[in-house]
Amino acid sequence: MKILMVAPEMVPFSKVGGLADVVGALPIALSKMGHDVKVICPRYSFMKLDSKWSPMEKVFQIYLGREVQFGRLWQRTLDDGKTEVYALENDTHFDIPTVYTHDYALHEQEGYRFAFLSRAAIDFCFFLDWIPDIIHCHDWTTGLVSVHLSTRESETALAKTASVFTIHNLQFQGVFSSDLLAFSGLPMNLFKADGLESYGRVNSMKGAIYHSQKVTTVSENYAREIQTPEFGFGLQATLKYKASDLIGVVNGIDIDMWDPQTDKKIPQAYSSTQMAGKAIAKAEFQAKMGLEVDPEIPLFTVISRLFHQKGLDVLMHAVPKILDNMEVQFAVIGTGEPELERGFADLNGKYPGRFSAFIGYHDELAHLLYAGGDFIVIPSRFEPCGLSQMYGMRYGNLPIARATGGLVDTIDQYNESTAEGTGFLFDHLNVDAIYYTIGWACSTYYDRKDHLVQLQKNAMARDFSWDKSGIRYEAIYHWAYEAKNGYVYEQPKPAAPVSTKAALKKVRG
Numbered sequence: 128m129k130i131l132m133v134a135p136e137m138v139p140f141s142k143v144g145g146l147a148d149v150v151g152a153l154p155i156a157l158s159k160m161g162h163d164v165k166v167i168c169p170r171y172s173f174m175k176l177d178s179k180w181s182p183m184e185k186v187f188q189i190y191l192g193r194e195v196q197f198g199r200l201w202q203r204t205l206d207d208g209k210t211e212v213y214a215l216e217n218d219t220h221f222d223i224p225t226v227y228t229h230d231y232a233l234h235e236q237e238g239y240r241f242a243f244l245s246r247a248a249i250d251f252c253f254f255l256d257w258i259p260d261i262i263h264c265h266d267w268t269t270g271l272v273s274v275h276l277s278t279r280e281s282e283t284a285l286a287k288t289a290s291v292f293t294i295h296n297l298q299f300q301g302v303f304s305s306d307l308l309a310f311s312g313l314p315m316n317l318f319k320a321d322g323l324e325s326y327g328r329v330n331s332m333k334g335a336i337y338h339s340q341k342v343t344t345v346s347e348n349y350a351r352e353i354q355t356p357e358f359g360f361g362l363q364a365t366l367k368y369k370a371s372d373l374i375g376v377v378n379g380i381d382i383d384m385w386d387p388q389t390d391k392k393i394p395q396a397y398s399s400t401q402m403a404g405k406a407i408a409k410a411e412f413q414a415k416m417g418l419e420v421d422p423e424i425p426l427f428t429v430i431s432r433l434f435h436q437k438g439l440d441v442l443m444h445a446v447p448k449i450l451d452n453m454e455v456q457f458a459v460i461g462t463g464e465p466e467l468e469r470g471f472a473d474l475n476g477k478y479p480g481r482f483s484a485f486i487g488y489h490d491e492l493a494h495l496l497y498a499g500g501d502f503i504v505i506p507s508r509f510e511p512c513g514l515s516q517m518y519g520m521r522y523g524n525l526p527i528a529r530a531t532g533g534l535v536d537t538i539d540q541y542n543e544s545t546a547e548g549t550g551f552l553f554d555h556l557n558v559d560a561i562y563y564t565i566g567w568a569c570s571t572y573y574d575r576k577d578h579l580v581q582l583q584k585n586a587m588a589r590d591f592s593w594d595k596s597g598i599r600y601e602a603i604y605h606w607a608y609e610a611k612n613g614y615v616y617e618q619p620k621p622a623a624p625v626s627t628k629a630a631l632k633k634v635r636g
């Protein structure tokens with residue numbers, strides 16, 4: 128199939144969270160399966176483009192509602208030799224220091240920025256004269272693409288193109304003034320409760336849910352959860368209405384980039400049968416973080432966006448109780464909301480050698496954290512999929528996580544009588560639950576070393592590659608195509624070979 132992915136962020140070019148990892152890996156998995164895959168994403172001014180990128184000569188025109196705007200496309204082929212990425216440059220929209228502006232004063236501008244990207248994804252197909260069978264979009268920033276497809280493009284060359292929309296995080300829905308429709312060139316009659324309207328504003332996520340042929344989210348458990356008021360962020364009724372087209376597909380991870388046997392960002396390679404490298408990584412990580420270098424003490428780690436979603440405010444309150452009562456170390460890497468940054472920074476220095484927080488984004492340190500840590504703590508309020516538990520397990524850093532969303536689908540609870548499992552799950556988000564679950568992990572570390580070793584082996588043996596999920600997306604693309612067109616997708620067949628005699632007969636009669 129011809130597949131176009133549209134995304135606001137993509138590893139290794141721009142990254143805020145896991146969406147970027149998914150968009151960095153899924154297209155490659157699909158190309159490997161034989162599909163023709165292209166990705167379009169913004170070229171933010173902070174992105175350094177190396178010599179593998181080249182600018183396209185022709186000026187790219189984006190046909191918005193009131194005006195035509197211009198862009199420049201940079202193109203490169205990924206290292207798989209197949210997947211093509213296009214980065215869209217435009218100073219008005221993408222000359223910004225970060226992917227998302229969490230600034231209220233700039234909020235409406237963010238709407239225009241991503242409405243621009245969404246329309247550009249459509250015009251891109253005409254620009255290249257390449258008509259995809261599927262356009263696959265990710266989160267609210269690309270939500271208007273499917274709305275364009277089902278309205279403005281219903282009688283153009285894109286009329287047969289089906290859309291698949293993936294929800295990575297329902298909390299952010301892209302809610303803006305209704306002027307966004309006129310800006311985008313979308314009909315105002317879409318501004319209704321069973322369309323794009325929500326409390327008098329345009330809701331990009333809601334529009335995408337209505338207008339896409341298939342809606343996916345990043346784990347089966349989260350697909351169920353978002354149909355309830357607790358996790359639906361006000362869209363539970365819309366999602367229930369769309370339930371037969373809503374599918375959960377758990378994310379994979381890039382197993383080449385995240386592999387303790389080949390990772391160049393850790394001091395020494397290791398595997399589940401040769402764990403010496405893990406101890407070396409632990410010592411290096413402890414030293415880098417300013418913790419006491421001690422191979423015997425259990426090291427609990429956190430790497431996360433510091434957002435309310437992640438439940439780290441509760442963890443922060445549990446940390447003093449844990450450090451006062453248990454012989455453990457804690458290392459936190461993260462950036463995000465100022466109160467959380469401040470809270471963790473304030474704990475620095477209170478437990479010298481035993482607690483350390485690095486406030487910032489640091490990819491190399493992330494690899495060292497996964498390799499050096501014994502446990503990775505993920506107390507999320509909600510977690511659509513979560514990738515850090517999978518990276519953790521792959522490096523033998525066992526997750527201690529709240530039983531929610533994709534964490535349930537990817538972590539197997541430790542069974543103390545059989546040593547089965549890959550981590551420690553708890554149900555309720557409160558200081559006691561965190562404290563006692565960390566206590567449970569701590570006693571496993573000190574008192575049941577054989578179980579700890581077994582859990583690490585179990586975790587490191589788990590297959591989190593994209594292979595399985597890639598096959599599921601392929602099936603979903605077929606369903607979406609059929610839903611749009613009323614007939615199944617058929618691969619164009621090569622012309623049947625004919626003999627020269629038969630060919631001549633056909634021509635001469």
Ligand code: ADP
Pocket residue numbers: 143144145146148430431432460461462487488489490493512513514515516518
């Ligand atoms: P989310 O997408 O909600 O942030 P995920 O678990 O899906 O959560 O993905 C988070 C990704 O971001 C992981 O790859 C994690 O290692 C990475 N990450 C989070 N914070 C940082 C940081 N401060 N520095 C480096 N990587 C980080």
Ligand code: GLC
Pocket residue numbers: 144145146149295296345378510511512513514533
């Ligand atoms: C979102 C979710 C996270 C998920 C990621 C990739 O940021 O918060 O749970 O893993 O997207 O799908």
